[in-house]
């Protein structure tokens with residue numbers, strides 16, 4: 001069993017809830033324009049490094065006639081994805097050695113995976129399993145915006161916790177997280193260098209502002225709860241014995257944020273995430 005990512009880097013709920021928001025149907029028009037995948041065709045689509053499966057679930061809704069396969073090497077993510085994402089083939093496996101025959105898929109897609117995987121194998125395997133003329137979509141998080149409500153500022157108990165654990169926190173280096181990160185010019189250039197043509201780039205801008213009237217209460221509260229899970233799983237992943245004060249502090253501040261939202265007391269805190277979509281065709 002491999003659970004390196006879910007144990008040490010990002011927890012199941014952090015990834016699942018944040019991606020469920022990022023790939024919500026409210027933003028489908030932006031992805032649709034960038035993906036340029038034919039609707040209602042019996043396509044075979046592979047997601048690489050799918051994590052707990054939120055993007056695969058969206059692809060399943062957006063392309064109802066497509067067959068979606070999704071692979072990740074983290075066993076816990078795949079177990080969670082299988083329990084949630086009905087109608088999708090979730091598999092454990094390695095992006096650098098995909099367990100599929102040559103030219104099997106019409107579309108291959110990944111989100112925030114390229115920067116963690118050795119590039120020669122990452123691109124080679126996608127080219128290999130794509131049919132000639134198939135579409136490669138590489139999605140990558142870019143610098144967004146974050147404006148925090150006063151009630152969500154890091155508390156003294158959280159600061160004290162992170163001061164205690166930070167001396168031993170070498171997770172990023174130990175697991176090569178982000179080791180192959182490329183900038184906005186480097187990413188399309190890498191796709192071209194690795195044998196893809198007609199490469200294009202574009203950006204999806206996802207505005208997550210709970211108080212914005214365009215969002216229904218369920219969506220607004222989901223934004224707040226995704227931030228809560230992110231903070232709680234970050235604390236849990238430090239594997240520190242004395243996390244209780246920090247956990248209580250996190251829960252108290254998000255409970256307060258929910259209360260303010262429900263009482264209509266606006267905070268206008270916001271997270272705007274920018275996803276770069278690089279699209280190329282397998283020659």
Ligand SMILES: C[S@@+](CC[C@H](N)C(=O)[O-])C[C@H]1O[C@@H](n2cnc3c(N)ncnc32)[C@H](O)[C@@H]1O
Nearest residue numbers: 005015019049050051072073074094095111112
């Ligand atoms: C930042 S997470 C993104 C997960 C998912 N795409 C999402 O957006 O929620 C990176 C993912 O890549 C997976 N991963 C890293 N290296 C991999 C490899 N060589 N083969 C398969 N998956 C890999 C990790 O397990 C993790 O789920």
